Amino acid sequence: GAVVSQHPSRVICKSGTSVKIECRSLDFQATTMFWYRQFPKQSLMLMATSNEGSKATYEQGVEKDKFLINHASLTLSTLTVTSAHPEDSSFYICSASRREDAYEQYFGPGTRLTVT
């Protein structure tokens, strides 16, 4: 099956620092990756859609300068939370599609970010 990994699984950082989260498709090429954010006991909210080789498409209300997304290859997308604040603490989950309009998205295990 298709496997998506995320690194790190858990990170604690100080306010004002930046944190990079990696999302990798291990055994398939992902033309599109999605980044979601999940607050405790809440649903997943789409943050942005990341297409290989082009700029990410951000959802309304998501600051593109704060959440930098880079999809440099067909197997790797990164999300960098810049100048992190405690309110950025959350569970960040990525997913990947094998190709455009594929019915299935494969989800990573998530990264828990805590900003102190």
Add this chain to the structure above:
Amino acid sequence: GEDVEQSLFLSVREGDSSVINCTYTDSSSTYLYWYKQEPGAGLQLLTYIFSNMDMKQDQRLTVLLNKKDKHLSLRIADTQTGDSAIYFCAERGGRRALTFGSGTRLQVQP
């Protein structure tokens, strides 16, 4: 915009059937999904159904889709304590990203 709603909590006894319900608003939904999330973990795809289907069965799981009413349900037969988790309904409409419901916490009592 798209909206997906679920009840927040369901409690059943071990061995009983569980039915988790979901309603959605996007009439252009093409695929509808059920995901399972255990504490602190990512999402596990349980099953999905294409919008032109009424029912899909996969072992203990049965998905029913009423497209007219925009109602989706997941039935888990012979529910086990290991089924305790949060279950998310999600739909995919015109764009490839998924819209998720708020999740239903299933508690299975021994």
